[in-house]
Amino acid sequence: MQRSRFLLFVMLAVIATGVFLILDGCSGGAAKTGGAKSSVSVIDEALSVIKEKGVYPVDGDMLIEGALRGMADVIGDPYSTYLTQEEAAAHRESLAAERVGIGAEISRSSGKFIIVAPVKGSPAEKAGLQPYDEIIRIDGERLEGDSLQDVVQRIRGKEGTSVGMTIYRPDLDKHLELTVVREKIPVKTVSTELIQERGKKIGYISITTFGNESAKEWLDGTNKLIQEGAESLIIDVRGNPGGYLHSVGDIASSLVPEDTVFAYMQDAKEMLTPLVTESSDKLTYDDKLKKMPIVLLQDKGSASASEVLSGALKDLRRGFITGTTSFGKGTVQDITQLSNGGEMKLSTHKWLTPKEHWIHGKGVKPDLEVDQNKLFNEHIHLVAEDYTTGEYHEDIAYGQRLLVGLGYEVERQDGYFDESTASAVEAFRADMGIAADPKMDRQFYAKLKEKVEAFRADKKNDKQLQMAIGYLHHQLGGK
Structure with missing residues (x-):
């Protein structure tokens, strides 16, 4: 102690x-x-x-x-x-347990601000916003010159206040006036699922970021999985950019014995301070967690706090790491509030793994490297423009990449709409039961998004997850 x-x-x-x-x-x-x-007179001069x-x-x-x-x-x-x-x-x-807003994903396409999807049960859905609605005005003011961040900031506001939106709905070919009342939108950072394969029960738990409530969500999620009979655990931190260090410490404390060093802090004078796991008065984890076989899934988007967890599990030989090498961020920042309301964020420490490795610029290497299907690395969004043979645009390249990922033959993926692209588009449209036309239009992109999302939702297509399941099945003595 x-x-x-x-x-x-x-x-x-x-x-x-x-x-x-x-x-x-x-x-x-x-x-x-x-x-x-400032005491530096030249700045004042x-x-x-x-x-x-x-x-x-x-x-x-x-x-x-x-x-x-x-x-x-x-x-x-x-x-x-x-x-x-x-x-x-x-x-x-970004790391709060809830945010005030309308609950809708917005993207920018060819200068237009498009509703991708309202969150189920959100104020946006209640007000009637739909995918492909184009935002024309916010509170009566047009959006010319605004960035996506500007639009999001204008939509946000205090809980209980309303925002007026003029939207253009292509399906109706008309403008609509909607009023949306802002509400608190819960932000869940942990999700779980029990995977049952070949007579074995494997707990799957995804952490999207290490937020304020992540440790409590982890507790609830792991308790649920254990109650459902999970014999092992897959921890998925792919695409997780980091979060609060105390959340990582709480989660690590549930997986390894008390008083175990899970990382070190090193200051500018190279003095090391150990970070050790501790019991908590507020969070009581099931002891089975400390004995379960564990696989951690990571990729190049797993950074910072995610790497603290993967580095600890790897060095302590507590978990098997699979996927690809992580991002490689090994510094720690202080945030100092300034008198003008701003903040200065400054790197003041390095963090090291339990074996005192500094992963900065190198990342945590997996025990087993598994490349993912390229469709899982694409940012799936809606496109509001129409394209046809002979045109060139990044939206076309996006469509070409998705078609290739789904198994259609396309000779080029550089954004030029050639004959092979036209053939693939026609074949895809026929397979999806939409109007036969060698054109990438709103209907085509909506169906393409739907098809890719269904592909990614099918666990059999997730190569990294399947490798993790296979490894745990072997650890559990399955056939």
């Missing part, structure tokens, strides 16, 4: 100073600085010269924010950065 008490002292000292070590992907609390004015003599008027706050961003940029570290007040709020929200 000695290391455990030392870690507790370190954490209490950290909390006392108001600064939290965070990983980003992993993210955490902020510390106030008191808003002291430059600010005065620009404001007094510059031919181009610039807001003083913008100059200060530019200087802050520049100071972070000159470090040359992509994880050390300045966040404006709005960016800082969005950053914190």
Whole structure:
């Protein structure tokens, strides 16, 4: 317990100073600085010269924010950065247990802002928003010059307030006026499923990010799987960009004995601080978790906190890692709140695996490398434009890649709509029972999205998952 008490002292000292070590992907609390004015006189001199003599008027706050961003940029570290007040709020929200909004996925296609899908039971669905609805106005104002982030920010607001939307619905060829009341949308980071194959019960648990409530969700999910008879566990962190370090610690504590070092923190003076697993007064995990065979699935999108978990399981020989090499982010950031409402995020530590390996720029290598079907790596979205033979566009290349992934013969995938593409489009349309026409149109892209999503939902097409199931079946002594 000695290391455990030392870690507790370190954490209490950290909390006392108001600064939290965070990983980003992993993210955490902020510390106030008191808003002291810069002591570097040359910065104040430059600010005065620009404001007094510059031919181009610039807001003083913008100059200060530019200087802050520049100071972070000159470090040359992509994880050390300045966040404006709005960016800082969005950053914190990304790991919150719930968000206020309308509950709809929005994409940008050829300059149009398209509803991809409203979340089931969400305010967007209740208000009648449908896939392929094009957003024309928000609260009476058009969207010219807006980025996707701008549109999302305009739609968001306080719980219980409403947002007016003018949408164009292609199926009706008309504009509609809708009012959507913003609500809290729960954000689930952990999902589970019991996989039954060849007489064995395997628990599958996916973690999309390590958020505030992930450890509690993990507890509920693993308890449910054990109650259902799971004999082993697949942990899926593919595409997981990171999250809160304390969530990783809580989850690791459920898988290995108490007082086990699951990572180290190394400061600028190369002093190592062990991070050890501990029992929790709030979270009581089933002891069976510490004995179950485990496979962790990862890919190049698994970063930061995900790598803390995979690195720990690998070094401690507690789990078998399969998939592809992870992203490779081995630094830790402090976030300091500034007097202007912004935040300075600065890399202050490295984190190391239990065997003191620094994975930065290298990633965690899997025990068994398995490449995934390319369809699983595509961002599936809706396209609102029409394309035909002889045209060239990235939307066409997207359609070509999906057709090839589904087994259709296409000679090129560079976005040029050639004769082989036309033949493949016609064949796909015939297979899907839609109008025979060698054209990539809204109907074609909607059916293509539907078909690819069905392909990805079929576990037999997930090569990495199938390898994990096969490995665990062998571990459990299956035939």
